[in-house]
Amino acid sequence: MDYEKLGFKCGLEIHQQLDTKKLFCNCQSILRKDEPDFIVRRRLHAVAGESGEVDVAAKHEMGKDKEFVYQGYDTTCLVELDEEPPHEINKDALNIALQISLLLNCRILPLTQIMRKTVIDGSNTSGFQRTVLIAQDGYVETDGGRVGINAVILEEDAARIVSRTPQAYPEKSSTKIFTKGKDEVVYKLDRLGIPLVEIVTAPDIKTPEQAKNVSLKIGEILRSCRVRRGIGTIRQDVSISIEHGKRIEMKGVQDLKLIVPTINNEIERQIDLVKMKKSVAEVRRGNPDATTSFLRPLPGSARMYPETDLPMLKISRDLINKIKKNLPRLRKDIEEELNRKGLNQEMIKLIFKMNKLEEFRELLELVSNPQLVAKVVLMLPKEIASHKKVSFEKIEKILNKDILAFVLEKYKKRKISERQIKESLERIVKGVDVNMAVKFENEDLGNVEEKIMKIIKEKPGLSEKAYMGLVMKEFRGKVDGKIAMEIIKKYIK
Ligand SMILES: [Zn+2]
Secondary structure, three states: HHHHHHEEEEEEEEEEEOOOOOOOOOOOOOOOOOOOOOEOOOOOOOOOOOEEEEEEHHHHEEHHHHHHHHOOOOOOOOOOOOOOOOOOOOOOHHHHHHHHHHOOOOEEEEEEOOEEEOOOOOOOOEEEEEEEEEEEEEEEEEEEEEEEEEEEEEOOOOOOOEEEEEOOOOOOOOOOOOEEEOOEEEEEEEOOEEEEEEEEEEEOOOOHHHHHHHHHHHHHHHHOOOOOOOOOOOOEEEEOOOOOOOOOOEOOOOOOOHHHHHHHHHHHHHHHHOOOOOOOOOEEEEOOOOOEEEEEEEOOOOOOOEEEOOOOOEEEHHHHHHHHHHOOHHHHHHHHHHOOOOHHHHHHHHHHHOOOOHHOOOHHHHHHOOOHHHHHHHHHHHHHHHHHHHHHHHHHHHOOOHHHHHHHHHOOOOOHHHHHHHHHHHHHHOOOHHHHHHOOOOOOHHHHHHHHHHHHHHOOOOOOOHHHHHHHHHHOOOOOHHHHHHHHHHHHH
C-alpha cells in the first residue's frame, strides 16, 4: 500500500495505569476477584456540558434508559461512590506523570485546571471522569522520523464492567451477558479512580509500521516509570484517516502483533467507504482477528467542564527541577549497564521479568561480584523452590532482600564459601534460625592460610593442583576449594 498517496494519517492514544494509590482518594489500587462487600443501584442521565449541548455520543447513549449496579469493597470509599468530594490529587501519581512528560520532551503547564469529562455509560458513579492536562508539545524519535506528543494527561480510570443485559449494549456481545432483569449494567468500583496517564500523539504517524514503533517507544518510557504491569493496565487507541475519509478511532489495539494488520484492514475498509462516499467518523473496537467493529459515533467536544470541588493545580519550577534530576533511565540504557557488568542476556532479561533490578543493585553494593549476586537473586531462590516443590512466591517471601544480604555478608566476611550460600538459604527455607543456618564446620580461614603457607614452604616447586590435593587432604573438605586455590596462588607467585 502506498500510504503517502492514500493521505494516510495516524495518531495514538495510550492509557497507562500508574502504580500508586487512587488519584482522588487514599484507597489502594487493587483489582478484586472476591465477592463485593456492598451493592449500590443508580440511574444516570446524560448531563449537558456547560455549553448546554449534549453531544452526539451522549445522545446515542441516552436513547437507552439503564440502571447501573455498582459493586463496592472495603478497598473503596465514599469518593468512588460520589458521596464525598475528591481529595487532593495524589502526589505520587502527579510525580510519575511529570516524569513521563519530561521523558517525552514535553512542556509542563505551571498552572492547570482539573476538568470533568462527561461519561454517560455509567462507568463513573458521578457521570464524569476527572482529567487534568499536565504537559504539551513533546515528541518521540522513531526510525520513521519524529512524532509529536500533543498531550500528557492525568486522569482517573473508570469502574470496570462485570455484566450487562443484552438490551443495554447489543453491540458489545462479547461481554458476559447478565440475563436476569431488564436493562442493567453491573460495574465493580475497584478500578474506579486508579490513576491513568493518557498520552496523545500528534497525527504525524505515516505508516502502520511507524505506529508500532511509536507504541514500542512510548511503552519503553512508561515501563521505566512506576506503572502497573499486566493485562488491562495499558490500553491503546489508534486513530486513522485517509484522504476524503473521516477520522476513525479504534479502541483497544494495544497488542503489538495486531497494530499493523488492524490498521491495514481499516485502511482497506476506508478505501471502499470513500469510493462509495460513505466514510463516517466513528469509534470502533479492535478485535483479536485484526478487524474492527462499530462501537459508537465519534464524541464531539462539548464534554468538558471544570471540576469545581478542587483548586487549580500548580506545578512549581522547583518540583519540575527535582523530578528532572531523578529521571528514571530507559530499559535499553540499564541493559547496557548490566551487560558491561558482565551479565549475559538471559540474566538481564530475568532481572526485568522478575522485577529484581533494585534488589540486584542493592546487593551488588554489598558484594561487588555481579555474577554471584545475580545467581543469588535470580537463580538460587528458583532452584530451591523447584527442588522443595514450594511456590516461588513463598520462597521469595522467606528469602527476602534482607535475608539474602545477611547471607552475602557472611560470604563477604569469608565465614561461608560460595557453595555454602545455597546451603544456608536451603536451611533458612527449612526453618533453621538464620544465625544457625550460616554456621558450618569450616576451618578458620586465618588458620587455613597459615597451614597452606606451611605446606608450600615444606614442599616447594609443586604445581597448583598438587598443592590443592595436599590442602584438601589436610582439611578433609572443611575448606572451600575456591578459597583454598586463591590462597595457594597467592603464595606460589
Ligand atoms: Zn476511595
